[in-house]
Amino acid sequence: MSPLRWTILGVILAMLLFLALNLYYRSIQSGEWTEQRRVESIAMESTELTKVKRIDKHVWDSVSWVLQGTDAEQQELFVWVTNDTAEAVPASAGLSKAQIKAAVTQSKPDIDIIRILPGLLNGERVWEVYYSRDENVRKYYYEFYRFADGSFVTIFNLPSKFADGTE
Secondary structure: OOOHHHHHHHHHHHHHHHHHHHHHHHHHHHHHHHHHHHHHHHHHHOOOOOEEEEEEEEEEEEEHHHHHHOOOOOEEEEEEEEOOEEEEEEEOOOHHHHHHHHHHHHHHHOEEEEEEEEEEEOOEEEEEEEEEEEEEEEEEEEEEEEOOOOOOEEEEEEEEOOOOOOO
């Protein structure tokens, strides 16, 4: 075969590979996307939410979805959706993600924050802070803070294979 035919064959194979990977990704994500659309529909019908900016799925003791967006007056809202029921809370009624991050890093300056998510813990609206800290070995923690005032709720530390510092 000539170099031109090899090039054309290579391009066609690359396109087929890209198409196959795209279809595979879409088939894996379709369930999650369907669930997000369902939750968004519940939130829009049950609350004053008119525009969704972000959707977070929080799984702890139960599965909850937290939507962030605005209402018709452009007021920022958080909407918690659990078991097909939605509850809207103005963003001004709680602390923001940036405020929680600032408070946590001020009290623990040596940590590396991995993720901060709104969620529910035992039915209470919270901010979940997932972070790591180097204590001879890298250890990981979940801390929960009340959404309303940022007060500490509880901490969970994940066990480390080398928690005692030995191998």
